[in-house]
Amino acid sequence: xxxxxxxxxxxxxxxxxxxxxxxxxxxxxxxxxxxxxxxxxxxxxxxxxxxxxxxxxxxxxxxxxxxxxxxxxxxxxxxxxxxxxxxxxxxxxxxxxxxxxxxxxxxxxxxxxxxxxxxxxxxxxxxxxxxxxxxxxxxxxxxxxxxxxxxxxxxxxxxxxxxxxxxxxxxxxxxxxxxxxxxxxxxxxxxxxxxxxxxxxxxxxxxxxxxxxxxxxxxxxxxxxxxxxxxxxxxxxxxxxxxxxxxxxxxxxxxxxxxxxxxxxxxxxxxxxxxxxxxxxxxxxxxxxxx
Amino acid sequence: xxxxxxxxxxxxxxxxxxxxxxxxxxxxxxxxxxxxxxxxxxxxxxxxxxxxxxxxxxxxxxxxxxxxxxxxxxxxxxxxxxxxxxxxxxxxxxxxxxxxxxxxxxxxxxxxxxxxxxxxxxxxxxxxxxxxxxxxxxxxxxxxxxxxxxxxxxxxxxxxxxxxxxxxxxxxxxxxxxxxxxxxxxxxxxxxxxxxxxxxxxxxxxxxxxxxxxxxxxxxxxxxxxxxxxxxxxxxxxxxxxxxxxxxxxxxxxxxxxxxxxxxxxxxxxxxxxxxxxxxxxxxxxxxxxxxxxxxxxxxxxxxxxxxxxxxxxxxxxxxxxxxxxxxxxxxxxxxxxxxxxxxxxxxxxxxxxxxxxxxxxxxxxxxxxxxxxxxxxxxxxxxxxxxxxxxxxxxxxxxxxxx
Numbered sequence: 001x002x003x004x005x006x007x008x009x010x011x012x013x014x015x016x017x018x019x020x021x022x023x024x025x026x027x028x029x030x031x032x033x034x035x036x037x038x039x040x041x042x043x044x045x046x047x048x049x050x051x052x053x054x055x056x057x058x059x060x061x062x063x064x065x066x067x068x069x070x071x072x073x074x075x076x077x078x079x080x081x082x083x084x085x086x087x088x089x090x091x092x093x094x095x096x097x098x099x100x101x102x103x104x105x106x107x108x109x110x111x112x113x114x115x116x117x118x119x120x121x122x123x124x125x126x127x128x129x130x131x132x133x134x135x136x137x138x139x140x141x142x143x144x145x146x147x148x149x150x151x152x153x154x155x156x157x158x159x160x161x162x163x164x165x166x167x168x169x170x171x172x173x174x175x176x177x178x179x180x181x182x183x184x185x186x187x188x189x190x191x192x193x194x195x196x197x198x199x200x201x202x203x204x205x206x207x208x209x210x211x212x213x214x215x216x217x218x219x220x221x222x223x224x225x226x227x228x229x230x231x232x233x234x235x236x237x238x239x240x241x242x243x244x245x246x247x248x249x250x251x252x253x254x255x256x257x258x259x260x261x262x263x264x265x266x267x268x269x270x271x272x273x274x275x276x277x278x279x280x281x282x283x284x285x286x287x288x289x290x291x
Numbered sequence: 292x293x294x295x296x297x298x299x300x301x302x303x304x305x306x307x308x309x310x311x312x313x314x315x316x317x318x319x320x321x322x323x324x325x326x327x328x329x330x331x332x333x334x335x336x337x338x339x340x341x342x343x344x345x346x347x348x349x350x351x352x353x354x355x356x357x358x359x360x361x362x363x364x365x366x367x368x369x370x371x372x373x374x375x376x377x378x379x380x381x382x383x384x385x386x387x388x389x390x391x392x393x394x395x396x397x398x399x400x401x402x403x404x405x406x407x408x409x410x411x412x413x414x415x416x417x418x419x420x421x422x423x424x425x426x427x428x429x430x431x432x433x434x435x436x437x438x439x440x441x442x443x444x445x446x447x448x449x450x451x452x453x454x455x456x457x458x459x460x461x462x463x464x465x466x467x468x469x470x471x472x473x474x475x476x477x478x479x480x481x482x483x484x485x486x487x488x489x490x491x492x493x494x495x496x497x498x499x500x501x502x503x504x505x506x507x508x509x510x511x512x513x514x515x516x517x518x519x520x521x522x523x524x525x526x527x528x529x530x531x532x533x534x535x536x537x538x539x540x541x542x543x544x545x546x547x548x549x550x551x552x553x554x555x556x557x558x559x560x561x562x563x564x565x566x567x568x569x570x571x572x573x574x575x576x577x578x579x580x581x582x583x584x585x586x587x588x589x590x591x592x593x594x595x596x597x598x599x600x601x602x603x604x605x606x607x608x609x610x611x612x613x614x615x616x617x618x619x620x621x622x623x624x625x626x627x628x629x630x631x632x633x634x635x636x637x638x639x640x641x642x643x644x645x646x647x648x649x650x651x652x653x654x655x656x657x658x659x660x661x662x663x664x665x666x667x668x669x670x671x672x673x674x675x676x677x678x679x680x681x682x683x684x685x686x687x688x689x690x691x692x693x694x695x
Contacts, residue, residue, distance in 0.1 A: 006536070111327065118552055136537055252503055252504055
């Protein structure tokens with residue numbers, strides 16, 4: 001029983017990592033109908049930036065807001081350079097290529113600045129595992145889960161209570177009506193990209209102590225997080241958390257009970273099932289297009 | 292005006308022709324390895340060892356009076372990149388030989404191009420056992436190696452775990468690449484030879500960070516030690532995963548447990564891991580001291596620690612062996628260099644060992660089972676695990692006659 005519990009804990013920690021990245025996908029999709037395919041690389045840049053600051057002597061907790069600001073700037077940059085021109089000419093999929101391209105550029109820049117090797121991120125919390133109900137959990141994993149949930153709650157709060165948040169929700173709902181109401185939709189879209197990269201950078205510094213920090217850390221995570229975003233539904237924050245946890249637990253339990261060679265299979269099988277049965281995602285709302 | 296132009300052109304042509312006569316025709320040697328990605332510490336160390344040797348040889352006058360020019364290419368540890376590079380080096384750059392190949396999969400995919408073109412391939416790091424036997428059905432085999440093959444390392448790993456330290460229940464954790472899976476087969480064969488069956492055999496992918504499932508399976512089966520076949524980053528995650536589960540059993544595995552990115556990423560959790568090594572960064576002979584000092588001075592690695600000492604030393608030796616063969620053959624013609632390598636008359640004093648007739652027509656492995664020693668990760672570096680090896684390390688080993 002304790003083995004199953006251990007697998008579940010590992011799965012939840014892994015799943016929350018995916019969820020927090022997937023959250024970024026959802027933020028930009030909601031407002032502009034575009035996705036930042038360089039999300040994994042935004043995470044990587046945040047983690048490497050955080051590593052540099054920490055090695056320069058900045059305290060981990062102080063470093064987090066600095067990295068968040070960096071994430072915002074990076075997101076705004078991606079939007080200006082890659083997405084805005086594509087939206088302006090009403091290109092259906094131009095933003096896909098430009099966000100992928102920007103992601104590759106960031107990865108190469110990171111390789112040249114920080115080197116190609118994987119680096120170790122010093123953990124801010126003690127590394128000894130805690131025993132919870134008979135299975136081990138690392139304090140850092142608890143921090144990841146709490147941090148992810150806290151951030152998602154903060155964004156929800158922002159959306160509902162603040163004026164800028166309401167502007168974002170309005171733009172997401174109906175871009176043209178929002179523009180007519182006097183909302184600067186261009187700024188809102190830039191802001192949603194900035195926010196999405198902020199969440200990715202924040203996720204980066206959260207998970208860096210648990211995994212290997214390097215220029216290639218974003219690729220696999222970005223892809224799996226995309227699967228989570230699809231499974232959970234691109235319009236629901238709760239769906240993403242549930243989707244992430246399902247994927248994480250599916251991975252660890254398949255690895256143990258079936259075979260470790262098939263660890264990546266269940267997530268992708270789940271993706272296919274969701275796409276064929278409920279394409280809007282488990283918690284997503286099916287859009288009805290009236291002609 | 293026309294006369295003026297003609298004389299200028301004539302003078303220019305004369306200068307070009309004259310300068311061609313003075314420049315010695317360089318000997319182009321290809322260098323193929325992963326200089327980016329998870330295997331890069333091995334690739335970069337190998338390349339630096341090769342560069343050091345080539346620079347030393349060129350300073351002493353080159354080979355046959357001609358300078359060595361290295362054509363370096365990054366294969367990113369990807370089999371398909373290795374194939375592309377092989378074709379480019381043969382057809383466009385026209386190299387006379389190639390040194391390198393860190394990853395078994397890349398070597399196996401790329402070597403056949405050189406074999407077909409009759410260009411010698413000098414494997415200086417890749418350890419998959421079948422690498423030198425890939426073309427054993429052909430009359431002439433152009434693949435040579437001066438690294439310790441897995442068919443030597445696997446029995447050493449098993450000997451250390453089962454015979455020396457008495458573990459009867461072991462688990463094998465190997466990655467899903469050619470290297471990991473071929474190594475796993477060698478381990479299973481070696482274990483069968485001492486009558487032990489592994490209690491768990493698990494695999495993981497490159498770039499995996501969570502090893503919980505694999506470690507839990509091994510723990511549940513009652514393993515007393517974990518035998519590994521993988522590369523640095525994933526091995527570090529195994530060590531960290533063990534610490535997280537609170538299940539610390541000895542890690543004994545292939546030589547990649549000496550990689551800098553394993554040691555650095557595992558930190559304190561990686562201490563005590565043991566692996567076979569052909570070279571440990573300890574200046575216990577004059578030649579080794581000279582090599583280590585020259586390497587540190589030229590490349591200034593962090594903390595004065597060579598990222599992959601085995602790769603650097605073997606890379607260095609491979610160039611010297613190739614140079615000796617080309618000198619003996621008197622030409623860079625592939626078949627003649629191969630023949631010279633198989634009948635090397637001069638003794639080459641290398642960093643790893645003394646090469647005295649290292650190759651024959653049927654045996655292309657320079658390293659015999661008596662050459663590697665067991666190394667251990669201690670204090671963030673690789674040291675000799677057994678003092679008897681350290682004391683005896685002052686004597687450079689000579690190859691024993693091989694039994695197969």
